Amino acid sequence: MIKIVSCLHRLPSLSRQEFQEHWRERHALLLLEIPVLRAYVQYQTVGTNPMSRPKVGDAEPFDGFEVSYWDSLEAFREVLTSDGRYAAAREDRKLFVDAARSPASLVEEKVIVEIEPPAEMALVECHMHRPGQTRADFHASWLSVHGDFGRKIYKTGLMPGYLQNQVVDMNAEKAASLGLDQKMFDGVGFAYYHSAVQLIACANLPIVTKDAYKAEDDFTDQKKLGSVLARRHVLRSCTR
Secondary structure, three states, X not given: OEEEEEEXXXXXXXXXXXXXXXXXXXXXXXXXXXXOOOEEEEEEEEEEOOOOOOOOOOOOOOOEEEEEEEOOHHHHHHHHHHOHHHHHHHHHHOXXXXXXXXXXXXXXXXXXXXXXXXXXXXXXXXXOEOOOOOHHHHHHHHHHHHHHHHHHHHOOOOOOOEEEEEEOOOOHHHHHHOOOOOOOOOEEEEEXXXXXXXXXXXXXXXHHHHHHHHHHOOOEOHHHOXXXXXXXXXXXXXXX
């Protein structure tokens, strides 16, 4: 099974509420008509990261994140090229998504802490490697360093889930033919919480404010780090 993560900006003519209402109430229904779509999850942005992180990049935050699972890249390509239902969904997307600022990437999922329901809130972070390093360097450090912190934070009872989505290397022409952008980010992380209150409590832990943030400087380009709080909506589930 493959996983695609889309980072979505709304059209400038729409409010975030208008964007999110159309996305969930109409667009999702179009996608859910496609039987080979194995799982589909929306993360609707509710605000900026409530953690105190002065070094986080100042780019306009995404309005939401879309996660879809497919049996294979070949199955996704077949839907993309020959399924009229997917074509209808793509046309509808033009009504509310700013395509030029909304990259979709094929990722390899790394489960650090399996999600414990309901986990309705998620801290979503888009990462790029530091200058002078490679994507492979970032992936290795992110997995080992953040993975270790994630498991320790889970033991406090304040973070009931943590997934890393490592962007896969792909030939640019092949990626473009599938509507994918494999260069925008190196990874997108999802840390889960049962409530925003739980997230804020977690944000005050020394292991987060001192240890994790300091360690992150060694492999993440903080100037390009995007970080938002989002609400999770599972619209079709397979494994999660």
